[in-house]
Amino acid sequence: MKRIMLPLAVVAALAGMVVSLGPASGQTDKQTAPAFVTTIPDGYRDWRLISLSHEAGNLNSLGAMLGNDVAIKAYREGTLPYPDGTIIAALHYSHAASEENDKIFGRPQSFTPGAPTNTQFMVKDSVKYAATGGWGFGFFIDGKPVDEAQMKSCFPCHAREKARDLVFTHYAP
Amino acid sequence: MKRIMLPLAVVAALAGMVVSLGPASGQTDKQTAPAFVTTIPDGYRDWRLISLSHEAGNLNSLGAMLGNDVAIKAYREGTLPYPDGTIIAALHYSHAASEENDKIFGRPQSFTPGAPTNTQFMVKDSVKYAATGGWGFGFFIDGKPVDEAQMKSCFPCHAREKARDLVFTHYAP
Numbered sequence: 001m002k003r004i005m006l007p008l009a010v011v012a013a014l015a016g017m018v019v020s021l022g023p024a025s026g027q028t029d030k031q032t033a034p035a036f037v038t039t040i041p042d043g044y045r046d047w048r049l050i051s052l053s054h055e056a057g058n059l060n061s062l063g064a065m066l067g068n069d070v071a072i073k074a075y076r077e078g079t080l081p082y083p084d085g086t087i088i089a090a091l092h093y094s095h096a097a098s099e100e101n102d103k104i105f106g107r108p109q110s111f112t113p114g115a116p117t118n119t120q121f122m123v124k125d126s127v128k129y130a131a132t133g134g135w136g137f138g139f140f141i142d143g144k145p146v147d148e149a150q151m152k153s154c155f156p157c158h159a160r161e162k163a164r165d166l167v168f169t170h171y172a173p
Numbered sequence: 174m175k176r177i178m179l180p181l182a183v184v185a186a187l188a189g190m191v192v193s194l195g196p197a198s199g200q201t202d203k204q205t206a207p208a209f210v211t212t213i214p215d216g217y218r219d220w221r222l223i224s225l226s227h228e229a230g231n232l233n234s235l236g237a238m239l240g241n242d243v244a245i246k247a248y249r250e251g252t253l254p255y256p257d258g259t260i261i262a263a264l265h266y267s268h269a270a271s272e273e274n275d276k277i278f279g280r281p282q283s284f285t286p287g288a289p290t291n292t293q294f295m296v297k298d299s300v301k302y303a304a305t306g307g308w309g310f311g312f313f314i315d316g317k318p319v320d321e322a323q324m325k326s327c328f329p330c331h332a333r334e335k336a337r338d339l340v341f342t343h344y345a346p
Contacts (some may be wrong), residue, residue: 010308049218052225052237054268057282064225064237065343093345095227101341104333109230126340168274172237172266172286 036151044089051172077153081165086124210311216257241249260295
């Protein structure tokens, strides 16, 4: 048993070193270039609901915000700033009239998610994303990250919500 | 240890008998009176997202539909009819303009959940709820079940969606 445990412990220790070196590698003393989230976090579609949203106007969007366990705990306990490890996902769909529901209700009233438009993420890592308030922003269309110009547009807008650690979405009870 | 285990096993067996007798008690050969869901299912706020909805007009509602594990599995695998044990929760809130978001976006466009309006459930139990297509309907305001007249209004409307086992909501990818 010891022969198995010892190499595992060594591997774990090495893995820990790699992880802790990760965020620092590539950083200069004064980090200026923002880092983006370019990989979709695993299993986000199974996360719990934070809230939902309807953006009218040009966006014409229905959205659901989901949070990983760290996010849900922080939301429910009112923790601010959000701890490292928090991930918030925003699943956006077109705001589509549901002919099927309207026929049943007998009047035009029902809007449901149409085609997915984009999926966005906020990942809290106060070291890796120090240049953007501790949050890494990710923006995906059809599962692929958008270009850097579009990624850059997230932070300046979220930065206006300083009092709530750059997070717009409130928790829906 | 045995002294503790034996009474527990007996208690568990008795509890099982009570549970299995539960749905049958009060049933006549021809069940006519519908049964309703009058207790809020445990832990529903932690369930996974099925989809969301916006009902305009009089309802003026934003809603999130969550499903227990049986529901999510059935949705993802396209199982019809939904198996016994399926529970679908609909969390409804008022469709409220978010002044806070609109100020940040610089235009009126953002609607988020206002006060909770009601929470509804569909519970699949083909024996207990045989009189209403195998579904028990529950309708709660401020955590309390509404009166029977309002409870009765659920089934006739859902019954129009026979092709999809009385369920309006589609799964949002």
